[in-house]
Amino acid sequence: xxxxxxxxxxxxxxxxxxxxxxxxxxxxxxxxxxxxxxxxxxxxxxxxxxxxxxxxxxxxxxxxxxxxxxxxxxxxxxxxxxxxxxxxxxxxxxxxxxxxxxxxxxxxxxxxxxxxxxxxxxxx
Amino acid sequence: xxxxxxxxxxxxxxxxxxxxxxxxxxxxxxxxxxxxxxxxxxxxxxxxxxxxxxxxxxxxxxxxxxxxxxxxxxxxxxxxxxxxxxxxxxxxxxxxxxxxxxxxxxxxxxxxxxxxxxxxxxxxxxxxxxxxxxxxxxxxxxxxxxxxxxxxxxxxxxxxxxxxxxxxxxxxxxxxxxxxxxxxxxxxxxxxxxxxxxxxxxxxxxxxxxxxxxxxxxxxxxxxxxxxxxxxxxxxxxxxxxxxxxxxxxxxxxxxxxxxxxxxxxxxxxxxxxx
Numbered sequence: 001x002x003x004x005x006x007x008x009x010x011x012x013x014x015x016x017x018x019x020x021x022x023x024x025x026x027x028x029x030x031x032x033x034x035x036x037x038x039x040x041x042x043x044x045x046x047x048x049x050x051x052x053x054x055x056x057x058x059x060x061x062x063x064x065x066x067x068x069x070x071x072x073x074x075x076x077x078x079x080x081x082x083x084x085x086x087x088x089x090x091x092x093x094x095x096x097x098x099x100x101x102x103x104x105x106x107x108x109x110x111x112x113x114x115x116x117x118x119x120x121x122x123x124x
Numbered sequence: 125x126x127x128x129x130x131x132x133x134x135x136x137x138x139x140x141x142x143x144x145x146x147x148x149x150x151x152x153x154x155x156x157x158x159x160x161x162x163x164x165x166x167x168x169x170x171x172x173x174x175x176x177x178x179x180x181x182x183x184x185x186x187x188x189x190x191x192x193x194x195x196x197x198x199x200x201x202x203x204x205x206x207x208x209x210x211x212x213x214x215x216x217x218x219x220x221x222x223x224x225x226x227x228x229x230x231x232x233x234x235x236x237x238x239x240x241x242x243x244x245x246x247x248x249x250x251x252x253x254x255x256x257x258x259x260x261x262x263x264x265x266x267x268x269x270x271x272x273x274x275x276x277x278x279x280x281x282x283x284x285x286x287x288x289x290x291x292x293x294x295x296x297x298x299x300x301x302x303x304x305x306x307x308x309x310x311x312x313x314x315x316x317x318x319x320x321x322x323x324x325x326x327x328x329x330x331x332x333x334x335x336x337x338x339x340x341x342x343x344x345x346x347x348x349x350x351x352x353x354x355x356x357x358x359x360x361x362x363x364x365x366x367x368x369x370x371x372x373x374x375x376x377x378x379x380x381x382x383x384x385x386x387x388x389x390x391x392x393x394x395x396x397x398x399x
Binding site: 048 | 152288295316317318339346376
């Protein structure tokens with residue numbers, strides 16, 4: 001995994017876990033890699049992975065079964081989506097809005113671009 | 125695990141390297157020890173390991189005074205120096221002569237580490253390259269299962285694949301009862317491995333804070349223009365890489381090089397933020 005240089009590592013690891021859940025690589029009730037396994041794979045401090053897992057636990061994306069490890073939570077996909085939506089709205093959308101404003105892009109132009117994008121990408 | 129209290133140390137009587145240095149280190153962490161050349165990183169590590177003695181003040185490592193060099197403490201310290209000498213013998217003879225000093229020495233783990241580091245085990249130590257020797261002593265040091273692991277510039281001399289292996293090995297070597305201290309100039313080799321930064325400057329500890337504490341209080345980001353919120357900045361392609369106080373709870377990624385330069389340049393502005 002390549003880390004980007006503008007976002008806290010523990011949040012990038014959270015994205016990595018969320019991505020695996022959304023793509024169906026890790027399913028509900030399946031065990032996620034232990035803190036140590038994840039730290040070794042990503043070459044990061046185990047305390048950083050622990051911070052990620054605590055965050056994902058708070059978001060009800062994974063849960064901790066004492067003595068066994070961390071598992072994908074029941075409503076993980078829905079919770080990942082709502083967590084990512086908040087992040088998108090708070091962090092990414094303002095950047096897009098800034099450009100939309102500076103470049104005088106109209107909403108009707110955006111809408112038709114958006115519709116073409118969805119058609120080409122998701123219903124080819 | 126380590127309590128340093130009002131430590132004064134100098135190689136010459138009238139020239140102190142550390143003045144009233146105090147610090148505590150605990151288990152379960154990988155500490156990154158940073159500082160300019162000559163700031164005393166290696167000297168601090170040697171004080172902790174009992175290789176040099178303080179002029180005054182106290183040093184407590186796991187309840188022992190390291191300068192007394194008691195065997196019960198020495199079996200729990202693994203010290204990987206930057207410069208070292210290895211004799212003209214093969215690895216098995218080296219292990220036979222040295223592993224006996226460490227009651228918990230883990231032979232299968234040592235063998236696994238040598239394999240992971242791709243070490244030619246039948247070659248004499250003296251004929252190996254600097255990087256290979258370094259990997260042998262790192263493997264030996266970790267296999268001692270010592271609770272205190274001290275490494276002085278461990279990634280110097282390691283080739284590119286070995287650095288990645290080293291990071292993986294260190295990530296798995298950190299346990300709740302272990303304390304790992306790594307001094308380095310190669311911050312990019314280790315920046316995701318360190319959870320607490322210790323920076324030495326001007327005879328003392330200029331900063332000691334966890335990555336979480338640092339990024340809670342400071343924000344590292346690219347800005348187009350400088351304003352009075354910026355504590356320290358360096359020009360970059362798209363403006364400036366800046367350090368500023370983190371007023372809006374932004375979660376930025378710690379830039380260790382930028383932090384290092386900020387501490388050297390703007391000590392007075394940073395001090396109150398961390399107190």
